[in-house]
Amino acid sequence: MALALEHLRRTFGDFVAVDDLSFTVGPREIVGLIGPNGAGKTTTLRALAGILRPTSGHVSIDGYDVTGQPIEAKRRLAFMPDEPHLFEYLTVDEHLRLTARLYEIPDVDRRAPPLLQELELDGKAGALPGELSRGMRQKVVIACGLIRDATTLLFDEPLTGLDPLGIRRMRETILARSRAGAAVLLSSHMLHLVEEICTRVIIMDRGRKIADGTFEELATRADLAAAGSSLEQIFLRVTGRDVGA
Amino acid sequence: MIGASLYITVCSARNRARVRLRRLREPRYLVGALAGLAYIYFSFFGRFRAQRASRRRRNAPMAAAAVAALVAGAPALIAIALMLLTMMAWLMPFDSGLLEFSKAEEQFLFPAPVSRRWLLVHRMLRSQLGMLFGAVVVALTAPSVSGYGRLRVSIAMWLLMCTTKVYFTGVTLARARLGAADARARRVAWMPLAAMSVALVIVGASVARAFAGRPYAGFRDVLTRLGSVAGSGASSIVMAPFLAVTRPLFAGWPQQYLIGLAGSAAVLVACAVWVLQSDAAFQEATTEVAERKSRERTTTSASYRVRGAAAWRLAATGRAEAAFIWKSAMQTLRIVDRRAIARIVTVVLALTIAASSIGRANGLVSVVGAFSIAASLFTVLMAPQVLRIDMRQDLQHLELLKTWPVPPSAVVRGEIVWPGVLITAIAWLTMAIAMALSATTFSGVAVTTRLSLGVSSMIVAPALVFAQLVVHNAAALIFPAWVPIGHQRPRGFEAVGQRLILLAATWLILLAIALPGGVVGGVIWFILRGFVGALAYVAAAGVAAVIIAVEVLVATEALGPAYERIDILAVERAE
Numbered sequence: 001m002a003l004a005l006e007h008l009r010r011t012f013g014d015f016v017a018v019d020d021l022s023f024t025v026g027p028r029e030i031v032g033l034i035g036p037n038g039a040g041k042t043t044t045l046r047a048l049a050g051i052l053r054p055t056s057g058h059v060s061i062d063g064y065d066v067t068g069q070p071i072e073a074k075r076r077l078a079f080m081p082d083e084p085h086l087f088e089y090l091t092v093d094e095h096l097r098l099t100a101r102l103y104e105i106p107d108v109d110r111r112a113p114p115l116l117q118e119l120e121l122d123g124k125a126g127a128l129p130g131e132l133s134r135g136m137r138q139k140v141v142i143a144c145g146l147i148r149d150a151t152t153l154l155f156d157e158p159l160t161g162l163d164p165l166g167i168r169r170m171r172e173t174i175l176a177r178s179r180a181g182a183a184v185l186l187s188s189h190m191l192h193l194v195e196e197i198c199t200r201v202i203i204m205d206r207g208r209k210i211a212d213g214t215f216e217e218l219a220t221r222a223d224l225a226a227a228g229s230s231l232e233q234i235f236l237r238v239t240g241r242d243v244g245a
Numbered sequence: 246m247i248g249a250s251l252y253i254t255v256c257s258a259r260n261r262a263r264v265r266l267r268r269l270r271e272p273r274y275l276v277g278a279l280a281g282l283a284y285i286y287f288s289f290f291g292r293f294r295a296q297r298a299s300r301r302r303r304n305a306p307m308a309a310a311a312v313a314a315l316v317a318g319a320p321a322l323i324a325i326a327l328m329l330l331t332m333m334a335w336l337m338p339f340d341s342g343l344l345e346f347s348k349a350e351e352q353f354l355f356p357a358p359v360s361r362r363w364l365l366v367h368r369m370l371r372s373q374l375g376m377l378f379g380a381v382v383v384a385l386t387a388p389s390v391s392g393y394g395r396l397r398v399s400i401a402m403w404l405l406m407c408t409t410k411v412y413f414t415g416v417t418l419a420r421a422r423l424g425a426a427d428a429r430a431r432r433v434a435w436m437p438l439a440a441m442s443v444a445l446v447i448v449g450a451s452v453a454r455a456f457a458g459r460p461y462a463g464f465r466d467v468l469t470r471l472g473s474v475a476g477s478g479a480s481s482i483v484m485a486p487f488l489a490v491t492r493p494l495f496a497g498w499p500q501q502y503l504i505g506l507a508g509s510a511a512v513l514v515a516c517a518v519w520v521l522q523s524d525a526a527f528q529e530a531t532t533e534v535a536e537r538k539s540r541e542r543t544t545t546s547a548s549y550r551v552r553g554a555a556a557w558r559l560a561a562t563g564r565a566e567a568a569f570i571w572k573s574a575m576q577t578l579r580i581v582d583r584r585a586i587a588r589i590v591t592v593v594l595a596l597t598i599a600a601s602s603i604g605r606a607n608g609l610v611s612v613v614g615a616f617s618i619a620a621s622l623f624t625v626l627m628a629p630q631v632l633r634i635d636m637r638q639d640l641q642h643l644e645l646l647k648t649w650p651v652p653p654s655a656v657v658r659g660e661i662v663w664p665g666v667l668i669t670a671i672a673w674l675t676m677a678i679a680m681a682l683s684a685t686t687f688s689g690v691a692v693t694t695r696l697s698l699g700v701s702s703m704i705v706a707p708a709l710v711f712a713q714l715v716v717h718n719a720a721a722l723i724f725p726a727w728v729p730i731g732h733q734r735p736r737g738f739e740a741v742g743q744r745l746i747l748l749a750a751t752w753l754i755l756l757a758i759a760l761p762g763g764v765v766g767g768v769i770w771f772i773l774r775g776f777v778g779a780l781a782y783v784a785a786a787g788v789a790a791v792i793i794a795v796e797v798l799v800a801t802e803a804l805g806p807a808y809e810r811i812d813i814l815a816v817e818r819a820e
């Protein structure tokens with residue numbers, strides 16, 4: 001498995017953000033991680049990316065433990081957060097070069113131009129983040145994630161700030177990376193996107209996994225069959241928020 | 246509507262106090278608060294006690310005469326200063342801050358069904374707590390003799406600050422209408438400016454008459470003459486409002502003070518009425534202020550500039566540390582104007598050459614030499630604390646840094662190399678100047694000794710700089726909640742205390758790092774001085790520098806696990 005979580009638990013003081021969470025994502029899989037606000041999705045992604053240390057449990061990328069062998073694990077991982085954190089004094093091109101250097105990618109000159117074109121950033125290579133819109137900065141973060149051949153891609157709300165064309169392009173990009181063999185874990189509140197591109201869905205609530213399966217599996221589950229045929233209806237039922245909906 | 250404004254003010258203050266009190270449950274904030282309070286107590290009250298004791302020892306009649314002269318003349322002096330300030334407010338584009346609405350206020354209050362006048366009243370009410378705090382601080386630092394005296398100064402100061410703030414708001418509102426299309430509105434806007442100009446001419450003429458042709462005998466004489474300007478003729482009339490707001494600060498209790506306070510309050514009311522009458526200009530003025538603030542923000546955020554194609558290009562492969570050095574170098578080169586730096590260096594070098602060739606006779610060399618030594622000391626000992634282009638800044642980007650597949654110790658090393666190199670370069674420049682001028686600055690010292698000491702300083706400087714950077718970065722990694730990250734400026738007693746404790750700890754650890762090198766270097770110097778003379782300093786400095794450098798390297802390795810363990814929430818909570 002490209003990505004595996006085993007009994008992940010993360011607490012902040014007395015508050016349990018993620019509790020006993022286990023799942024795997026294999027190559028060519030696109031798994032949607034959904035849940036209401038405060039469900040623990042971002043904490044899970046941050047733990048996967050090595051940003052937060054698990055309180056207990058294990059997280060591994062391609063068999064490398066994120067805590068025990070962080071460098072090997074991180075080399076195989078690309079995390080695209082919802083907030084674009086960029087260095088305000090480096091240009092778009094320099095962000096790509098810095099990423100390439102840190103991830104030991106020698107052919108950045110060959111990879112950068114088509115990637116910038118794919119993400120509609122061509123012509124912005126020399127721009128500083130302060131000169132870009134929020135959507136473009138988001139694309140720079142995504143470009144830094146895609147410049148390398150990561151086996152596992154983590155997206156946290158990847159479409160935030162993108163225009164309709166950007167959303168369409170991003171959807172195609174994610175699908176293309178999955179077809180090329182990457183394992184993709186995607187957290188989003190845009191249920192139609194999840195429904196459209198994900199091969200499997202994990203629903204979290206209050207730090208715990210409450211549903212895991214393909215869309216068809218969830219739709220035919222005995223306790224959810226009555227909810228309806230859309231992911232939104234299933235989501236509302238499984239999280240107990242369908243009362244009065 | 247006043248109720249809503251009071252509600253916002255009270256709730257904000259209460260919640261802020263609650264958050265600060267709640268965090269005192271954590272030892273680091275409690276210790277910080279105690280240290281901060283102790284610092285404030287000893288720096289104010291302890292100082293006053295010492296002053297009172299020394300006052301008692303001094304000649305009492307002389308002191309009484311000086312105080313009497315001050316009380317008589319100071320209101321006039323401050324009143325004239327205030328008058329100039331109020332005139333400046335018309336010429337300079339600064340404002341009182343009353344029209345600077347926060348983003349939340351813009352979002353909630355602007356679309357609300359409330360009048361512009363109410364929005365102004367709201368801002369006035371909101372600013373009261375800050376001004377009360379400022380007034381109390383002024384009263385605490387004032388050389389008053391009793392607690393009640395300080396209370397009286399606080400009230401008088403608060404009225405003065407309120408009046409100034411409201412007046413400046415009035416100026417901002419009036420300025421927005423100086424070019425109004427409506428002739429009446431334009432006349433109303435120009436009227437106060439015209440009145441102020443006439444008043445200034447009258448006072449200026451009186452001051453000129455008081456000082457022309459008569460040389461003054463000391464500061465007390467200046468105060469007396471200014472007092473006469475403010476107390477007679479036409480100038481006494483035009484200065485009346487300015488004197489009214491300053492008089493309570495120096496008035497005796499009770500009658501003079503209470504009358505003075507009533508006068509000051511009357512001026513405040515007059516200013517408030519003027520501002521509330523000008524509320525028609527509110528829209529233009531707030532737009533103007535918002536635009537200016539937006540421009541200032543843009544200037545700050547876009548102060549990085551890509552200058553030409555001469556940027557240092559990062560090689561595709563190599564050590565991870567080099568990538569961090571490149572990143573920090575880019576930041577420096579993009580915020581610093583290299584031509585300006587070149588000009589400064591040229592001027593400094595030209596001054597040094599000029600001083601060494603023509604300035605020996607008039608002491609210029611001594612001044613420049615002493616300045617260079619002071620600059621060297623400041624650069625080596627303080628610059629590592631001030632220049633924060635290392636982990637202290639990059640913890641803002643921890644979420645990104647943590648995802649990079651880089652050995653943690655390489656991150657720590659990479660973060661400190663560039664600021665270390667930069668500070669060392671500046672220190673070497675100032676040291677080189679000091680050495681070049683040392684023949685005059687230290688004319689009694691032999692040339693070999695001077696040069697040996699200079700070279701020794703240059704050898705030890707980078708070791709000390711890097712040692713300090715390691716300590717500061719270690720503090721940021723081990724106690725992220727104690728260290729201001731990026732552009733943070735934490736406030737409160739606990740923040741003051743935390744800064745003091747951190748500074749003391751930093752110096753203590755630096756001392757511990759420097760001690761082994763210092764001891765071994767001292768022994769080397771002691772052994773060699775009989776054989777090689779002053780050159781022993783150089784040998785000792787070399788050995789000390791090597792020992793400190795090894796300690797620094799070991800420390801960066803040891804900090805690796807600290808970087809690996811650092812919790813992003815510890816950083817976020819400090820923000």
